[in-house]
Amino acid sequence: MGRIWLIGGTQESRQIASALAYSKLPCTVTVTTATAVNLYPQISGLKVYIGQLTPENLSNFLSQEKIMAIVDASHPYAVQVSQMAIATATDRNIPYLRYERPALISSLFEGKVLELESFDRLLSGEYLLKQRVLLTVGYKVLPLFKFWQTRSTLFARILPVVNSIEAAIAAGFTSDRLIALRPPIQAELEAALWRHWGITLVVTKASGKAGGEDIKRLVAAQLNIPLIVITRPQLVYPKLTSDLSEVITFCRQLLQGN
Structure with missing residues (x-):
C-alpha cells in the first residue's frame, strides 16, 4: 500500500494525521522544524518527515514514501508550499486535496x-x-x-x-x-x-x-x-474542502480502492 503525503504544521493537520493513523491509512506528514514532531501522535503507520522539501529533494521523497495522494493542510498563508504541492500533483498526476480551514463570517x-x-x-x-x-x-x-x-x-x-x-x-x-x-x-x-x-x-x-x-x-x-x-491569499486549488470527514474519505478511497 502507498502512503498519503500530508502537508502539516497546522492544528487541522494534527487532527487529520490522527484520524488517518487510527483508520490504518499510512501517512507521512511533512513539517519544517523538529519541535513540530512532538505535536503529532506516535502511532503505527504515521511518519513525520522533518525538513524543507525543494525541487531537488522532492522526487526522492515521493518515491521513497510511495506517495499516492497529497492532502494539503498547510497554513492558509503558506502560498509557496501550496503552489509546489499543486504543481507536483499536476506534473505527476497525483490526486490532490486542499483542506482549507473555514473562514469566519x-x-x-x-x-x-x-x-x-x-x-x-x-x-x-x-x-x-x-x-x-x-x-x-x-x-x-x-x-x-x-x-x-x-x-x-x-x-x-x-x-x-x-x-x-x-x-x-x-x-x-x-x-x-x-x-x-x-x-x-x-x-x-x-x-x-x-x-x-x-x-x-x-x-x-x-x-x-x-x-x-x-x-x-x-x-x-x-x-x-x-x-x-x-485577508487570505487567493489560490485556485484543484480540489478543496473544509470538511475533515471528506479528507478521510478521499484518503480511504485512494488507498483502499473503495
Whole structure:
C-alpha cells in the first residue's frame, strides 16, 4: 500500500494525521522544524518527515514514501508550499486535496475592523503611524515591519520556538516588546495583554477560528481597539474542502480502492 503525503504544521493537520493513523491509512506528514514532531501522535503507520522539501529533494521523497495522494493542510498563508504541492500533483498526476480551514463570517462580529488584501497595502499606508501596534501575524513577515520600528511602537506575539524569537529580534523587536505563547489563547488573557501594553491597534491574519481570529475580533470589539485583518491569499486549488470527514474519505478511497 502507498502512503498519503500530508502537508502539516497546522492544528487541522494534527487532527487529520490522527484520524488517518487510527483508520490504518499510512501517512507521512511533512513539517519544517523538529519541535513540530512532538505535536503529532506516535502511532503505527504515521511518519513525520522533518525538513524543507525543494525541487531537488522532492522526487526522492515521493518515491521513497510511495506517495499516492497529497492532502494539503498547510497554513492558509503558506502560498509557496501550496503552489509546489499543486504543481507536483499536476506534473505527476497525483490526486490532490486542499483542506482549507473555514473562514469566519465577519458580519457576525462588531468592532472597528479593516480588511486589507496584503501586507504591502498595510505597510505602504500610514495605518501604523504613531500607534502602539500588536502584531499577531507569524514571525516570517516581521522583517517587513523593521522600517516601522522608528515610526510606531511595535509589539509581537510569536510561537515559543528559537527561529521565531531570532527572527523577531533581527527585525528590531526588543525583549520587552515580545511575548512567546502557543495558541489557543483565551479572551481574558488576550484582553489583559492588550491592556498591559496599552495597545491602540492590532494586526492579524484571517486565520479563522483555528487561528484565534474570532477571539481577536471579540476582544477588539470589547476594548474598542481597531483591528486590521490581512485577508487570505487567493489560490485556485484543484480540489478543496473544509470538511475533515471528506479528507478521510478521499484518503480511504485512494488507498483502499473503495
